[in-house]
Amino acid sequence: MKFFYENKDLSVVAHYGVCLAFDAHLHGHIELVYMIEGRSKAYVDSMEYIIEAGDILIVFPNKIHQYQRIGNENFFLSIFPQDLCPEFQNIFKYKVPVSPLIKNAARNNRLLPLMKSIAKINKEKTQFHDAIIRGYFLILLSEIFQMIQFEDARASDTDTVKSILNYCAKNYTREDMQLESISRELHISKYYVSRIFSQKLHMSFNEYIGMLRISDACKFLVNKDMSITEIAYSVGFNSTRSFNRSFLKFTGMAPRQYRQLQSFGNFE
Template sequence: MNANHQFKAPFTIGTASSYRDYFPYHTHSHYEIYYFRGGKANYLINDRIYVLEPGDLLLMHGMTLHKAHADPEVAYHRTIVHFDPHYFQQQIQPAYCDDLLAPFRMLHNVRLQLRGEEQQEIESSLSKMEALYNKQSPIALQRFHALFLDLMLQIRELCEQPLQAMPAFPSSKERHVQSVISDLEAHYSEDITLEHLQSRLHLSKYYLAKTFKEITGMTIFQFLMHRRIYEAKLQLIQTTKSITDIGYESGFKHPSHFSRAFKEHTELTPEQYRKRHQLGQPGRHSAKEA
């Protein structure tokens, strides 16, 4: 079953058994629960790369840049839940519960590596939730709410002693790609060339370019562009700085280039993006904008 990629407020759930549902590096206003069932895949979350193993559960604050990159030669199987945190808090979470959104808010982005009974319990909950979600009946919706609450209680229990997983890399390639990502995170607002990366990381620029594309599915400069657009989005929403200043601070040398690139990635001008979010309509964006 393929997931429905157009967010239907207040939540969606879907399982994919192939990599046809490819998503680019993206953000969205919903929180995300990503459960990896099988395959061979890396997952990029902002400045960190995870090498996934079956049983991995990722909890993500949607406005952090993220994407999966799966090996198309290996069967890919995952389940994703997107949900509106405000809806969950107001309609599902009982008043007597602890804050069940704390793992998303406080840990921001975390990987839980589930095995044994914990893994079986989470898989069972997700499968039952998806079956109810697809029925689209009033009673099924109520049962879905109950199971979703139980899932969030399970997650909260798993996060009682929060551990921000350290990346485990099976080869030097992943380590080197992580080094590139960390360098870009520190210098994205600057003028960056392959020569700069080669000098700072002491690795051939040709090796870095080839390996980065192999591991992430995108070029170094595609990643850099997404990072700059992401920074611009945050500043447009969170500050009152001028569009020109935001462009410069996000790494764009010319205002015209910033406007063209931003519209190409979001289908909106920076002015339109700021106005839409100031009007409280963050959920009404296209898949490309995310």
């Protein structure tokens, strides 16, 4: 969800979840998904991947990626800055995985216990937290990188896509958010913008704005004491009916059900 990706400091996101449905985005951090149960669909730089139980998806910095639900799933998600493990800087800067998907990563039985420890320590925020977290990530990445084939990174022109996504991120709560708004503000043909969404993000502009709003709503449902009506209006919907319909479309469940399920999304 987009609120994870605006953080530029050395903080770490590490938690379990039960609904892997995130909007298309890119950022300068490393993103790691370990599928514990179920399966989900992911897109990384326009390539489609199916993440099944026991698989790992690792997304390197500045790669456009998104997740779509297929069914029920339990997963571990972590997002962390490159600077957390400077020992791997040359890999992050100059290399990329031939495939971001590691099939049957569960064959390494050390990975899941490491992730459980990271999630637990990150939640507790104990003394020497940063040093301990860094140590665990060094071990985790060392294990994962042995399972990956790397190739040299190629330069890619993502400036236009970044501009479009940044504009959407800043304006998606506006009720009058339209394709013409992006075209006018960024001086880009609306037909070109539409093609960017269909070819790069595999969805229409309206679907993307809807997913941004639902992503924010998911955050509020879990982390804030707000009513469903308050959440609906705060993320850009003009009625609870349209909010509930859109939420069901993107997550497969009602907002109230999502709030209840996330309270049980802990597999430690």
